[in-house]
Amino acid sequence: MKLYKKGDASSYTLGVFPTIELLKQRPQNVKRVVVHSSIEQNKGYPVIQTLCQKHHIPIDIHDRTIEKLSPKNNCYAIGVFETYQSCLQNDNHVVLEHPMDMGNMGTMMRTMLGFGYKNLVIIKPAVDIFDPKVIRASMGAIFHLNAVYYDSFEDYYQQFSNRKFYPFMLEGATNIHQVLPEKPYSLILGNESHGLDDHYLNYGQSIFIPHSEDIDSLNLSMALGIALFHFSKEQWEGKEVLKENI
Structure with missing residues (x-):
């Protein structure tokens, strides 16, 4: 083998x-x-x-x-x-543009599953999700997800234009704490090194995550975790959840 x-x-x-x-x-x-x-x-x-x-x-x-x-x-x-191909459900999506870090990808898959998100859009070029390093970092979460590659965001947009888009950008117009999600929606995050281009300002409601001036930006997987926590708060209110062992 x-x-x-x-x-x-x-x-x-x-x-x-x-x-x-x-x-x-x-x-x-x-x-x-x-x-x-x-x-x-x-x-x-x-x-x-x-x-x-x-x-x-x-x-x-x-x-x-x-x-x-x-x-x-x-x-x-x-x-x-x-290896296999998946199909996206018309539910809430996570869209990652050009993710290149295997560890980050696996961590983000696991985080998605933890917050109940199962539809992942990956804009090429990007890391190979079937690389064993990604699978291991995801702790097997990849097998719960519908992950689909697209050659460009425009290709994805043409297929799923009838939804709310939330691109996460340093120059975003709205503080994440002021956003009330409209479903179904797509959360869009950029590459680990340079984020999203300005043309994403033309799609939906751009969002920024406030943080101190002591850092220039958040790690991609951390930013996604914050986004998923905020956008999924309603579904967890009043429910019994599994508590993490510390």
Whole structure:
């Protein structure tokens, strides 16, 4: 089995938890699961066994494959799967223009899922979401999402123009704390290094996130987290939620 290269027809998870998420959400795409001989010590292994048995997916014990593909020594399972295409739902969207950092992408996917967002638009050029580094950083959240690439924002806009657009910009016209969301909407964020171009001021209601003068900008994944928290507040009010263990 070879290391993943951008555009390959197959990719793989790195770790027990992402592999379980793959088996739960996309079993139809899984080709096989490769495990380390010491995986029986891991409490997630019975879950993998049950899911593989249910979906008739073979399990191979092969330490060399694990050691070859995993950059870390604590990887006990790899899920090999066929890459796939998704379709966007006419719900609230997150739009990322030219995201290039694999760790950021995985973190943003996990953050999206945590706040109940499942539709991700990616404007090319951009990172490959099926790179194992992205999958691992997402902790398997990628398998819950509908992620679709577009060659340009205009291509996306032509397909989903009947919605509210909120581009996040340093020169945004409205403080995020003053925004009352109109659904369905698209939250638009730019590249890690240069944000959104001024032409996005022509789309919808531009927004800025206020912060102190001690920094020049927020990290992209942090900005997205703040945006998702603000725009999803209504859906969590009065609900029982899972509390993070600290």
